[in-house]
Amino acid sequence: MNNFDDLFEQQPQNETVPRKPEPQAEKPKKQWWQVKEEKQRKEAYAALDGVFGAFSEGRGDMKAYLDTQSRFPFHSARNAILIGQQYPAAQRVGGRKEWESQGIEVLEDEKRLPIIILEPGKAYRREDGSVGQNFYAKEVFDIAQTTARDEAQPQVSYDDRLLLKGLIASSPVPIRAVDELPQGRGAVYDPEQNAILVKKGMDAPDIFRCVSLEAANVQLAKNHEGYSREAEGYKAYAVSYMLCQRYGVDVKGYDISRLDGVLQGQDPREEVPAALTDMRDTFKEMNGRMARAMGLTRASRQKEQER
Template sequence: MANEMALSVGADPKVFQSYLDMQSKFPSYSVNNALLVLKQMPQATQLGDLSYWKNQKNYIRRNELNNKVLILEPGDEYRREDGSVGTYINAKKVYDISQSKNTRHRETPLNDINSLIMALANSSPVGFKSITPEQMPQGYAVMYDKNSDKIYLRNGLDDATKVFQLTTMEIAHAMMAKDNPHYDRNENHLTAYASSYMLCKQYGVNTDDFIFEVSPQSETNEPQDIKKELAKIKNIANDISNRMEPTLVQNRSTKEKSYER
């Protein structure tokens, strides 16, 4: 099922976007598992096995028990004939919150756009520099420059949503360009674009401006090659998110304390 969905992602930009939506809802899931959920239950929003829901003091409705979603998780290790160590893969049954008795979602912390931008600035692997519109290459409002290893921002850019969208994209370029003297931003545009989209979806930033007209391609059109491209997108988005989280947690804690006073 995962291979079938990977081929669909590579063939149809709309399916690719649906995959990004799913992966952004479950950022800790592997590419394989995001593809499996997309295939079996594209409307899923919160998944867990029976013990997970029991711990949440919630239970899956009896008539839904046969409508499980299968994902993969590592099992026990074993030793191959050549002496190397492998890991068994087990199928795991999970269920969506929509199949439970209590369908009320857990509350997720909200971050205002200014807090998100501050977290980006604090966690960026490269520095920023403001320049005049005349100095900025035509067509760009934010741009990573490999030669100076800086992200340049055009003065007067006051649309916070656009700043977040473009800055996450350029940080993605900066990460991919690191230690790569032959980095080509055009060849990696889709990866940076999709990583930014995933982060916007994850943090509730408007994504109406994103338009997907192409999908990740591979010369061989093999599912594994497409999955590698999807993993690259996921890993970059997760890396940026993990860098942002300490600042966001601190901001939320400060706000909570101010409300208590």
């Protein structure tokens, strides 16, 4: 060993000094309104899950949904359900700013009783590459919750000829009058003629009911490849009912209770919402054509925003 080796042997080894963990940046605390919105959003989703689950189990209330949707054609099926769940008698809803823009105020006692609906937010991309949609809660109020609650709401009635003019315009195929139809039916779609045949001599309400049913079936088949009238005809029945409700046509002959179980066994997260959306979209499409043909402006129908 040379004279310097012992120096290296005696050299103390450097000790690794443990580093103190860097403090993690604290997440900013949520503002009160963010906490409130998140709570409202979760409650809205829970309410929808409850309704979809009830339909899937065969104990849904289809009439409650259809009656509300018929008054709110510009709102999604989900929002129509939410409105109906929270305020069954709602006729016209809007946010506080929407009401204020019309010179109408939400009543002080009603400000703590908003109707919660879901508004679309930013889209996002999932891990599998598909695009998802965020939603956030929005507070709206029915006209009965505002200073306009005591204003007389006009009762709208439509002339029979105007109503049938609108119905003809709502149909995706021509409508032709014939002397007779098989099996005592009032209207039937003839695929060879690509037209709805309607029996002569019926009164306007009967024409409206039977033709709207056939037109809804044709529209659904047009919008959805593989549509089965036998399996999915209940959707057209629901659309016909909503159109009658919308335009004041007697609906006593409709047995909507038989639709309560049609979605039994279907997936409450996918299939049930999809079926209700099919009804709503078809109703909205046909209602839009009717309204334009009848010369109804958006303001005269309802001051609503599409959801």
